[in-house]
Amino acid sequence: EPEVTQTPSHQVTQMGQEVILRCVPISNHLYFYWYRQILGQKVEFLVSFYNNEISEKSEIFDDQFSVERPDGSNFTLKIRSTKLEDSAMYFCASSIWGNTEAFFGQGTRLTVV
Amino acid sequence: GQNIDQPTEMTATEGAIVQINCTYQTSGFNGLFWYQQHAGEAPTFLSYNVLDGLEEKGRFSSFLSRSKGYSYLLLKELQMKDSASYLCAVRGDNTNAGKSTFGDGTTLTVKP
Numbered sequence: 001e002p003e004v005t006q007t008p009s010h011q012v013t014q015m016g017q018e019v020i021l022r023c024v025p026i027s028n029h030l031y032f033y034w035y036r037q038i039l040g041q042k043v044e045f046l047v048s049f050y051n052n053e054i055s056e057k058s059e060i061f062d063d064q065f066s067v068e069r070p071d072g073s074n075f076t077l078k079i080r081s082t083k084l085e086d087s088a089m090y091f092c093a094s095s096i097w098g099n100t101e102a103f104f105g106q107g108t109r110l111t112v113v
Numbered sequence: 114g115q116n117i118d119q120p121t122e123m124t125a126t127e128g129a130i131v132q133i134n135c136t137y138q139t140s141g142f143n144g145l146f147w148y149q150q151h152a153g154e155a156p157t158f159l160s161y162n163v164l165d166g167l168e169e170k171g172r173f174s175s176f177l178s179r180s181k182g183y184s185y186l187l188l189k190e191l192q193m194k195d196s197a198s199y200l201c202a203v204r205g206d207n208t209n210a211g212k213s214t215f216g217d218g219t220t221l222t223v224k225p
Contacts, residue, residue: 043215104155
């Protein structure tokens with residue numbers, strides 16, 4: 001069964017460093033998303049991406065964040081200068097269309113120290 | 114803005130039926146989703162409602178009333194493995210951007 005894959009599963013980084021989280025969405029899906037979940041809290045929307053551009057973003061997704069689809073399969077989230085409060089589980093998701101269910105990857109646990 | 118309310122915790126007995134409620138106030142409506150999330154894992158899709166009524170899928174059913182801003186997830190013949198967090202998520206915008214707003218989740222504990 002097709003699935004969304006994310007790498008790495010766990011990343012530890014020092015405050016102020018740049019990190020890139022990688023995702024391979026399901027191949028026939030057109031919409032891609034990043035969500036985050038701080039430990040013990042709810043899943044929060046960061047950004048949606050369609051047709052090679054951001055279609056919507058939340059207040060969390062400030063200038064420190066960027067997304068890219070560098071090739072036909074990968075979808076990346078970059079955090080330019082990490083802060084302690086960026087520590088969270090980051091989930092990539094994809095859906096066939098914008099109004100269909102999203103399938104989530106297993107997540108990347110980011111720890112900023 | 115978007116506001117989604119679900120009970121924080123519920124407990125039920127193996128083999129029983131449990132109903133998890135979700136109420137929402139959103140600007141626009143473009144579908145409601147239920148996800149299951151085991152601790153430390155990703156949310157997995159359970160059901161989708163965009164029109165009023167009941168959607169049944171094996172042991173799981175989901176109901177939606179758009180006029181009341183209300184949904185529930187019904188789990189039948191509970192099994193121990195159903196112990197998890199159940200997330201209600203709403204697409205509140207009348208766009209196809211795909212953004213979903215999640216509730217805090219309901220932690221269900223199934224006891225023998």
